[in-house]
Amino acid sequence: MSAHSDDELVVLFSQGQNDAFEELLMRHKNGLYQYIFSLVKDDGTAGDLFQEVFLALYKHAADFKAQGKVKSWLFLTARNKSLNYLRDHKSLTSLDEQDEEGNEFWHEILPDGEISHLEQLTQQENFERIRQIVASLPPRQQEVLYLRPYFSFKEIAEMVGKPIGTVLADCHRGLEKVRKILMEQPEVEL
Amino acid sequence: MTCKQALLYQSGELTPQEQEAFKKHLATCKACQAQIALASATEQSLTAPAAPAEVVDRVLLKTTRRPTVWSRFRTVFVGSVAAMVALAVGVGTYVRHQPVTNAEFVMYMSQTSQNEYATLSNDLDLFEQMY
Ligand SMILES: [Zn+2]
Numbered sequence: 001m002s003a004h005s006d007d008e009l010v011v012l013f014s015q016g017q018n019d020a021f022e023e024l025l026m027r028h029k030n031g032l033y034q035y036i037f038s039l040v041k042d043d044g045t046a047g048d049l050f051q052e053v054f055l056a057l058y059k060h061a062a063d064f065k066a067q068g069k070v071k072s073w074l075f076l077t078a079r080n081k082s083l084n085y086l087r088d089h090k091s092l093t094s095l096d097e098q099d100e101e102g103n104e105f106w107h108e109i110l111p112d113g114e115i116s117h118l119e120q121l122t123q124q125e126n127f128e129r130i131r132q133i134v135a136s137l138p139p140r141q142q143e144v145l146y147l148r149p150y151f152s153f154k155e156i157a158e159m160v161g162k163p164i165g166t167v168l169a170d171c172h173r174g175l176e177k178v179r180k181i182l183m184e185q186p187e188v189e190l
Numbered sequence: 191m192t193c194k195q196a197l198l199y200q201s202g203e204l205t206p207q208e209q210e211a212f213k214k215h216l217a218t219c220k221a222c223q224a225q226i227a228l229a230s231a232t233e234q235s236l237t238a239p240a241a242p243a244e245v246v247d248r249v250l251l252k253t254t255r256r257p258t259v260w261s262r263f264r265t266v267f268v269g270s271v272a273a274m275v276a277l278a279v280g281v282g283t284y285v286r287h288q289p290v291t292n293a294e295f296v297m298y299m300s301q302t303s304q305n306e307y308a309t310l311s312n313d314l315d316l317f318e319q320m321y
Contacts, residue, residue, distance in 0.1 A: 018253075018254035019254075021253060021254055022250070022254055025246065025249060025250070026246075029240075029241040029246050030237065030239065030240050030241050031237060032241070033241030033242070033245065034236060034237070034239060034241070043242070046245075047242065047244075047245040047248070050241065050245055050249070051245065051248055051249050051252070054249045054253065055249070055252060055253065058252075058253045058254075126231060126235070127231075127234065127235035127238055128235070130231060130232055130235040130236075131235050131236065131239075134232065134235075134236065145232060145236060146236055148201070148229075148233060149233045149236060149237045152201050152202070152203050153197070153198060153201055153203055154203060168197055168198070171197055171229075172197060175225065175228055175229055175232060178228065178232060179224075179228055182228075
């Protein structure tokens, strides 16, 4: 099953192969759950919305026109459900909020010491810290960072309905803040 | 302007020509190297955690591994039959010591069967609510 594309899995599943559905679930569960959680910030709600997304896929696979869009469909469905949830709970202020900080580029600001430090970041102990810092960013920056491992900037721009330049700027600002906080407290123990 | 292309280079969205030009720039630009390193580390850190197993199991139990009506019914049914057998053995033992009339025995059995049936239908109602 793992050799099949998402589209092929949807077809196989709509023909009655349950293991094709399970492969789709296994393939996308982690990214989708983390993305939903990053939007709603609550484990119980994230679990419920995650379930709704996959139940929708399960029920509608037969009339699903996949065409290379299964992953986008999953994430967009998750996004709509999460935003509806936030709207119903009156906490949807955030995804449209402006972040008016500057857009400086790194070559203007980076001392040499920082650069070698940044290049050491692929160590496991830094990952938890990066996740915590990302969780403190403005929602739009968080969203781009969470979608980026699964989609190109062009695809993200289509999904969130913003120009690609805006999406790039959000990503850049988000990373810039992650960098600043990492550099300000390089030795903080968690 | 080349430094602005670092994120698009990392996401593989530059044209082949832009990509070649950026590669040359990257070899000498420490800031772009650092930004790309941080972008990759951030991606890795955000993709590392797994979805909770309990959440994934819940989806499986409502879709491909949903218990069938029969498998659930069988559990209830086998339980009921076992209860009936135990009851009959009990009644049989009782009968040997203290003779009862046929009418009393039939009355007793039909009452207890009704209780069993009531329990069974409660179980089925609960089951329908759950799924
Ligand atoms: Zn550069």
